[in-house]
Amino acid sequence: MAIMRVAALKDFRANALSTSQNATAYDLGPLTASQKLVGLFHLTGGYNSTQRVLVATLQGSTSSGFGVVTTGFTFGLSTAVGSTWPAPIAISTELRYFRSAFAMSTAASTGGTWNGLAGMGIQ
Amino acid sequence: MVATKILTNAQILMGGYNLSADFNQIALTETVDMLDATTFGQTTRIYKGGLSRIRMTGAGLVQEGSGLVGTVLYAEVGVEDEVVSIWPDTITEGVFTGGGFAFKAVTARYTPLAGGVGELLRFTVEAESRGVV
8 A cells, every 4th residue: 555645626624515516626537447546535524413414425527517427436424523535446547527526415404514625546 | 946845834634633733743654664585695685575554653732622633633543544634735626746645544653742841742643554545
């Protein structure tokens, strides 16, 4: 295991997330056939309630407009601070643009904010 | 012009905590075991690279209280699979070059009390790679 270089996809440590959104897409690919995508997620401040849940994903696309989206990871953290780094995955070598996306359920509540950092690496 | 960098605003995230403002020293090292593969007939030592490891060492100023560095690091010792990411100078989205370094860690050592008379109370911490990606 080597130290992994990582790129931040969304730094929301200072400016908390309160609404669902697709973060800015960045040209960080493509991966070669032998490479794998690594996702990391720090949740440094979480809305501690089960009434509203944050679902964070790491997505890739062949175009900056994200016409067709491939979801690489869904991060499990949602209501408590912590970190996660799921097992690396192989993805299509056609994917070039990557972004993080955040969906917040509003079925039971519309309150709450989250702070943290989403990023990716290439193994 | 040489693209040197002055370390003034390193960002240090351990698990669910942004501890950047608590550290004043940080180092990240990757090593491999050097296996001695020397056999008879050689005139120099022959080495082969073995297993790798990553180690983060850092130091800073102690603050105690809920969610503060002293309490956080005390609880981190021995916890496996915490994500540690270190960014040399702020965090810029969308770049690998000038971006950060990360590994899955277990905090191996925490010294919650260090310093001399008249000095600010310091801590030191070491985290090692878990060996899994």
